[in-house]
Amino acid sequence: MSQVVTQSHAGFKSQLKKYYSVYAGGFIGFVLLLALAEQLGMSRQWIGYWFLFATVGLYAAIGVMSRTSDVSEYYVAGRRVPAFFNGMATGADWMSAASFIGMAGTLFLTGYDGLAWVMGWTGGYCLVALFLAPYLRKFGQFTIPDFLAERYGGNIVRTIGILSAITCSFVYVVAQIYGVGLITSRFTGLEFGVGVFVGLGGILVCSMLGGMKAVTWTQVAQYIILIIAYLTPVVWLGTKHTGIPIPQIAYGYTLQKVGDLEKKITADPKEQEVRKIFADRAAAGKAALAAPEKAYNEGKAKLEQNLASLKSSNAPADQVAAAEKAVTAYPKDVVAAKAAWTREAGLAARSAPPRPHAEAFVGKDEKARDSARLNFIGIVFCMMFGTAALPHILMRYYTTPSVQEARVSVFWSLFFIFLLYFTAPTLAVLAKYDMFTNLVGSSFASLPAWAAAWAKVDPGLLNITDINKDGIVQWAEVVIGGDLIVLATPEIAGLPYVVSGLVAAGGLAAALSTADGLLLTIANALSHDLYYKMIDPTASTTKRVTMSKVLLIVVAIVAAYVTSLKPGDILFLVGAAFSLAASAFFPPLVMGVFWKRANKWGAIIGMAAGLAVCIYYMMRTYPFFTNMGVPKMDLWFGLSPVSAGMFGLPVGLLAIIIVSYLTSPPSKEVQELVEHVRYPHLKGDSVMSEAR
Amino acid sequence: MQLTEKHNQYWHKNLVITAVLLAVWFLVTFVEAWYARELNGITFFGFPLGFYMSAQGSLAIYVLIIGVYAVYMKKLDKEYGVDEGDLE
Numbered sequence: 082m083s084q085v086v087t088q089s090h091a092g093f094k095s096q097l098k099k100y101y102s103v104y105a106g107g108f109i110g111f112v113l114l115l116a117l118a119e120q121l122g123m124s125r126q127w128i129g130y131w132f133l134f135a136t137v138g139l140y141a142a143i144g145v146m147s148r149t150s151d152v153s154e155y156y157v158a159g160r161r162v163p164a165f166f167n168g169m170a171t172g173a174d175w176m177s178a179a180s181f182i183g184m185a186g187t188l189f190l191t192g193y194d195g196l197a198w199v200m201g202w203t204g205g206y207c208l209v210a211l212f213l214a215p216y217l218r219k220f221g222q223f224t225i226p227d228f229l230a231e232r233y234g235g236n237i238v239r240t241i242g243i244l245s246a247i248t249c250s251f252v253y254v255v256a257q258i259y260g261v262g263l264i265t266s267r268f269t270g271l272e273f274g275v276g277v278f279v280g281l282g283g284i285l286v287c288s289m290l291g292g293m294k295a296v297t298w299t300q301v302a303q304y305i306i307l308i309i310a311y312l313t314p315v316v317w318l319g320t321k322h323t324g325i326p327i328p329q330i331a332y333g334y335t336l337q338k339v340g341d342l343e344k345k346i347t348a349d350p351k352e353q354e355v356r357k358i359f360a361d362r363a364a365a366g367k368a369a370l371a372a373p374e375k376a377y378n379e380g381k382a383k384l385e386q387n388l389a390s391l392k393s394s395n396a397p398a399d400q401v402a403a404a405e406k407a408v409t410a411y412p413k414d415v416v417a418a419k420a421a422w423t424r425e426a427g428l429a430a431r432s433a434p435p436r437p438h439a440e441a442f443v444g445k446d447e448k449a450r451d452s453a454r455l456n457f458i459g460i461v462f463c464m465m466f467g468t469a470a471l472p473h474i475l476m477r478y479y480t481t482p483s484v485q486e487a488r489v490s491v492f493w494s495l496f497f498i499f500l501l502y503f504t505a506p507t508l509a510v511l512a513k514y515d516m517f518t519n520l521v522g523s524s525f526a527s528l529p530a531w532a533a534a535w536a537k538v539d540p541g542l543l544n545i546t547d548i549n550k551d552g553i554v555q556w557a558e559v560v561i562g563g564d565l566i567v568l569a570t571p572e573i574a575g576l577p578y579v580v581s582g583l584v585a586a587g588g589l590a591a592a593l594s595t596a597d598g599l600l601l602t603i604a605n606a607l608s609h610d611l612y613y614k615m616i617d618p619t620a621s622t623t624k625r626v627t628m629s630k631v632l633l634i635v636v637a638i639v640a641a642y643v644t645s646l647k648p649g650d651i652l653f654l655v656g657a658a659f660s661l662a663a664s665a666f667f668p669p670l671v672m673g674v675f676w677k678r679a680n681k682w683g684a685i686i687g688m689a690a691g692l693a694v695c696i697y698y699m700m701r702t703y704p705f706f707t708n709m710g711v712p713k714m715d716l717w718f719g720l721s722p723v724s725a726g727m728f729g730l731p732v733g734l735l736a737i738i739i740v741s742y743l744t745s746p747p748s749k750e751v752q753e754l755v756e757h758v759r760y761p762h763l764k765g766d767s768v769m770s771e772a773r
Numbered sequence: 774m775q776l777t778e779k780h781n782q783y784w785h786k787n788l789v790i791t792a793v794l795l796a797v798w799f800l801v802t803f804v805e806a807w808y809a810r811e812l813n814g815i816t817f818f819g820f821p822l823g824f825y826m827s828a829q830g831s832l833a834i835y836v837l838i839i840g841v842y843a844v845y846m847k848k849l850d851k852e853y854g855v856d857e858g859d860l861e
Contacts, residue, residue, distance in 0.1 A: 193827065197806075204798065207798045
């Protein structure tokens, strides 16, 4: 792949098609071979090792083959990635560990209301296609701060751009590295830290040696693995339940059956019995919390009295032993007892009947439902505009050969993302149906094999306890962690272990590919925008590329270090990254193309105001900050802190318009630049876009 | 270079198609989500329509929107002589 510089576009494309067809076939052959080895008795751990080392080794090999020190190759893959392949690479870049492993689980747990993420993370590409990709491609430089600086002029704009790009990418990359460690440790038994190290090694070899060029070709390879891994078990499970191998179309009737089963579970007396137990325990915990000292002493006295009376009446030894155990197990002091009661009070959530899967905006009254609807809209809004402002995605559209290819490339990007995202809701419904029919009602003595295995391995993902002691599983007795759905689907569908290994390889590909793109964005912002454009504009091209490679390693190590601290609530951080990107980048990027009058001060104040409003809202409403002493305020319109971009973006947009009108219009050169990006080709154009 | 009347027409047509496609996007995203409860009353291939749109229908329309834009703009580029020539 390194000696193709002089080839024609068409020749290059057909060669790529050949390479990747052979590769996809080879990968399927590899999986089949492992399946055969499993039948012959290969252990699960070795299957895990094979998947881990074969795929990471493959990514590293592509990195070595694509090594380069050429600036254009390193930053934008030589600008000759065909639309189709750029689409695959963007798909892998975009779909993170959270999409691959978490999405179906979120939908399983929250039903319709979780679809806000699905819509937000796909619909944003319409904005990319209509407002950004073709124009950025025509502009044709290397980074997003490049565009802002050129369009608005001055280092202040560039600096705000660099800061925003690094902030949202860094927050996001930590989540990815966390995913890498989790998957490798789960499927190979390696330690979390070692898992991070192995995965990171793969990322570094690839992006360090070849920059964007290597990352692009690796991401194409990763997309192929991740989509095969995602679709295989779902199609299998779907065919089992619907009889049609395209479950994405056929699961409507399964959804109806799920609805009927939900009604049955709500009305079932045994289920109601379990829910009543939870409600009673929650009420008792809440009552005790109201008067902790009194409740503590009374509870203790009652147990001791019980023990004494059993002893004095010469009760059987096992009853006495049980009573003794209860006394010793009683919380040591009021503080410990309070913690236990808080847990008990939390059981109220489990006393509710299952929420109807397809019902939109569930709430206890009309007001709660309307608030749920507004928050749904808020998440869709922020994820969409955040998508259209995340630098690591926008950067990909610099790599196509032409403006038209950039437009087509957005189409392929969304198409490849769509394949996974329109499958996730299907998987959620199929898994629920399977659990309602095969798990609920089974006896504790003979649970389905997958359920028994997962409950034993990871109680955080699956916990089944016989609450009402009838020996039969009730739905209310099952607690599921979202990640279980994708991880356990192969076993639920009754597929051999090799498919579980395949799913792990897919999750790893998703996490690695996103981490690759993000690390590169951060390193480029530092080496290209900060160092070359602002500190040392005379730096030679070799020095710039070397600088970028060194920075890449530094950023990766810092990110790995932050990950090892296991910072809490990654999902909020990811959502926050989208809101921040939407507030900071979307208005100046779009106005930069569509409104010639937008000027430097408009952009500076607009970006600062958007960011400020967004950060202010998060700081004042998110518990993490308010617990640290930031004064808490009420939510505006009941919108959750994740949707802060819903306020930041309009404010930023307004600020650009108002401030631009109050200050003088941009120079003639800038206006000509705007005209330049608006037309795919103008006479006398080539000098401007190609020479740099 | 100096833009001609033809160039302005091209840009105007680009703005029109952008606005039209954006309206479709708005309709299948925000209007659809706002009325999801009402749409769920309609059944479509066994699905409640609101659920189906948010899970799959709107997503497919997004793909179409981008496809239509790419095809339309390619034609427009040629018609107004601002295309980049054949790369193939």
